[in-house]
Amino acid sequence: xxxEIEDYYVQQDKMYVATDCIIFGFDEGNLKLLIFRRRVxxxxxxxxxxxxxxxxxxxxxxxxxxxLKEITGLENVFMEELRTYGAAExxxxxxxxxxxxxxxxxxxxxxxxxxxxHGAHWYDLEEVPDLVLDHNTMVKDALSxxxxxxxxxxxxxxxxxxxxxxxxLQQLYEAIYNKKIDSRNFRKKVLSLxxxxxxxxxxxYNSRRGAYLYKFDHKNYQKLQEFxxxxxxx
Amino acid sequence: xxxEIEDYYVQQDKMYVATDCIIFGFDEGNLKLLIFRRRVxxxxxxxxxxxxxxxxxxxxxxxxxxxLKEITGLENVFMEELRTYGAAExxxxxxxxxxxxxxxxxxxxxxxxxxxxHGAHWYDLEEVPDLVLDHNTMVKDALSxxxxxxxxxxxxxxxxxxxxxxxxLQQLYEAIYNKKIDSRNFRKKVLSLxxxxxxxxxxxYNSRRGAYLYKFDHKNYQKLQEFxxxxxxx
DNA sequence: AAAATTAATGTACAAGATACGTTTATTACA
DNA sequence: TGTAATAAACGTATCTTGTACATTAATTTT
Numbered sequence: 001x002x003x004e005i006e007d008y009y010v011q012q013d014k015m016y017v018a019t020d021c022i023i024f025g026f027d028e029g030n031l032k033l034l035i036f037r038r039r040v041x042x043x044x045x046x047x048x049x050x051x052x053x054x055x056x057x058x059x060x061x062x063x064x065x066x067x068l069k070e071i072t073g074l075e076n077v078f079m080e081e082l083r084t085y086g087a088a089e090x091x092x093x094x095x096x097x098x099x100x101x102x103x104x105x106x107x108x109x110x111x112x113x114x115x116x117x118h119g120a121h122w123y124d125l126e127e128v129p130d131l132v133l134d135h136n137t138m139v140k141d142a143l144s145x146x147x148x149x150x151x152x153x154x155x156x157x158x159x160x161x162x163x164x165x166x167x168x169l170q171q172l173y174e175a176i177y178n179k180k181i182d183s184r185n186f187r188k189k190v191l192s193l194x195x196x197x198x199x200x201x202x203x204x205y206n207s208r209r210g211a212y213l214y215k216f217d218h219k220n221y222q223k224l225q226e227f228x229x230x231x232x233x234x
Numbered sequence: 235x236x237x238e239i240e241d242y243y244v245q246q247d248k249m250y251v252a253t254d255c256i257i258f259g260f261d262e263g264n265l266k267l268l269i270f271r272r273r274v275x276x277x278x279x280x281x282x283x284x285x286x287x288x289x290x291x292x293x294x295x296x297x298x299x300x301x302l303k304e305i306t307g308l309e310n311v312f313m314e315e316l317r318t319y320g321a322a323e324x325x326x327x328x329x330x331x332x333x334x335x336x337x338x339x340x341x342x343x344x345x346x347x348x349x350x351x352h353g354a355h356w357y358d359l360e361e362v363p364d365l366v367l368d369h370n371t372m373v374k375d376a377l378s379x380x381x382x383x384x385x386x387x388x389x390x391x392x393x394x395x396x397x398x399x400x401x402x403l404q405q406l407y408e409a410i411y412n413k414k415i416d417s418r419n420f421r422k423k424v425l426s427l428x429x430x431x432x433x434x435x436x437x438x439y440n441s442r443r444g445a446y447l448y449k450f451d452h453k454n455y456q457k458l459q460e461f462x463x464x465x466x467x468x
Numbered sequence: 469a470a471a472a473t474t475a476a477t478g479t480a481c482a483a484g485a486t487a488c489g490t491t492t493a494t495t496a497c498a
Numbered sequence: 499t500g501t502a503a504t505a506a507a508c509g510t511a512t513c514t515t516g517t518a519c520a521t522t523a524a525t526t527t528t
Contacts, residue, residue, distance in 0.1 A: 015290060017249050017331060056249060056329050060320025083315050084333050086294025095290050097251060099318050167475070184477070185517070207474035208526040232516090401506070418508070419486065441505035442495040466485090 016096035019064045020051035020135065022082065022142040023072070025107035025122060026159040031175045032107065033128050033139060034072070036120040042093060046132040049139075050120065051098065064101040071118050073111030078158040079103040082142050085134050102142040104158040150176050152228040154195065154221065165203050165211035166190065193229060195221045250330035253298045254285035254369065256316065256376040257306070259341035259356060260393040265409045266341065267362055267373060270305070270354035276327060280366040283373075284354065285332065298335040305352050307345030312392040313337040316376050319368050336376040338392035384410050386462040388429065388455065399437050399445035400424065427463060429455045 023034040038048045050071050054063040061081070069075055082100035090096070107122070115121075123129070128139060150156050156172050170186045190196065197217050202210030257268040272282045284305050288297040295315070303309055316334035324330070341356070349355075357363070362373060384390050390406050404420045424430065431451050436444030 013290065015249060015251050015288070017251060054249070054320070054331075056247065057322050059322050060318055060331060062322075081317050084294055084318055086288070086333065088291050088293050088296075097288075097294060099320065165475090182518075183475085184519080187476075188478095189516090202475095202525095204525080207524090209473075209475050209524040211475055230515095399506090416487075417506085418488080421507075422509095423485090436494095438494080441493090443493040443504070443506055444495095445506055464484095 012094060014095070016091075016094060017054045017060075018051055018096055018098040019054055019060060019067070020049040020085075020098050020100050020138060021064050021068055021079075022049060022100060022102040022138055023068065024102065024104050024142070024146070024159065025110075026172050026175065027107040027122070029171045029175060031125045031143075032122040033125055034115070034120055034122055035128070035131065036071070036118055038132060039119070043132050047129045048132045049100075049135045050118075054099075060099050061101070064099075064103075068103055071115060071120055072105065073114045074105055074109060077103050077105050078155065082138065082145055085138065087134070090134055100138045100142065102145065104146075104155060106159065106161050108161055146176060151231050154193070154224050154229070154231075157216065157221070163199065163201070163203075163213040163215050165206075165213055166196075167206065167211050168203075169214075189231070193220075193224060195224055246328060248329070250325075250328060251288045251294070252285050252330055252332040253288055253294060253301070254283040254319075254332050254334050254372060255298050255302055255313075256283060256334060256336040256372055257302065258336065258338050258376070258380070258393065259344075260406050260409065261341045261356070263405045263409060265359045265377075265393075266356040267359055268306070268349070268354055268356055269362070269365065270352055272366060273353070277366050281363050282366045283334075283369045284352075288333075294333050295335070298333075298337075302337055305349060305354055306339065307348045308339055308343060311337050311339050312389065316372065316379055319372065321368070324368055334372045334376065336379065338380075338389060340393065340395050342395055381410060385465050388427070388458050388463070388465075391450065391455070397433060397435070397437075397447040397449050399440075399447055400430075401440065401445050402437075403448075423465070427454075427458060429458055 025032045035047050038046050052067045082102050084099050086097040195217050196214040199213045201213045204210035259266045269281050272280050286301045316336050318333050320331040430448040433447045435447045438444035
């Protein structure tokens, strides 16, 4: 639900339209969710997705981008509509529908100070507390969407830094699907997609031997975005 | 956009929420779309999807069901949210977002008189005329959704009568994917899903020999709905 | 120089997708 | 009554893709 409710004189005969962002990041092998504490009544202080009312002169998609930028400083982020939460009684007190939109961000890119200022926090997905209204449902729905979508679009890649190793990519998919993947088959499959360019650098953070860094071949990556592929895993 | 606009005193500082139904049927080998002529200003007389404002005390999903019933007499129909159309300028004159919802109906079940009364018509998908606002986009989006979804959920089946033949089912998938399918492979695949019960009746409408009628094994069909399957076709 | 650690690689088998032509049941009509 | 016409029903061989699985390689630390 929206953050600036107190900016509004709430009318009972009015339909409010809000948007809530389900913001995912990936760090240290875990999927994380960015949430904050509501600073407005009702339910002040509850954990909440980051959202806002949609302004009268603003596209619904723009509203979500505005909020995301406000809190994280990020622009040009992967963001997509999830669905509308439109139950008549979802919000006590006044009628408000919310369009859920999920975002995938590279967790090292965001503006830490800005996030701090807004009292936002990253939570491991397994440890997300109770959120206001139907926000826990939104998170659940968004996760299902990502799981399904990762099978035919390379969206998982949005969560990684520009340079990354194949074991990192595998960890990400393991986090998304919440299961172990065979590393030989994973590597084979991911390389067969022809979207990775091997660099001459190694990342030695996780091993003595070090793992080669890769980046995306943006042209082929684009094609894959358009046409989809099959990435079911065992 | 909504039908009952003249019931409202349009306020410029208000956000309106509507829902539009993209109603698909299947007949004589063709996918069809149900549309009607707007009876209200502005754009009176234009072809339009069937829609309505969402009432203050009504779930968004309920609103779509209400409209569908009003026009076709049908209830308990497969219907699902497509997405929100929320561009600030999508509707000239006042701010209105619309939640598109698509429905798949058995084309012989609807109430023909009711449809007549409302001035609604079925159009072959290839012959759908220009619709108001962004409604043509909604149709295009809904079709993409169905195409994708038919690959992992048995939604196509929602469009057939209770008893149907395998050649009919194949025609439906050919219409959805807009391509010819090999009949031997199709039959093999569809039977392997274990959701069809062969009846002791034949439909001789299309051939001298006649084709066996089938119906769904609802229990297995339900499972398939839940867990999905793979129905990519060559 | 030995131990420890994660990265990188290949192969055999199973399952599923694809391509493709002939026979069968029935009706209409000569 | 039998012959022609029509769409339905069926099976197989091949190719492709997914799956299961164990060893060697590169590097750092002690």
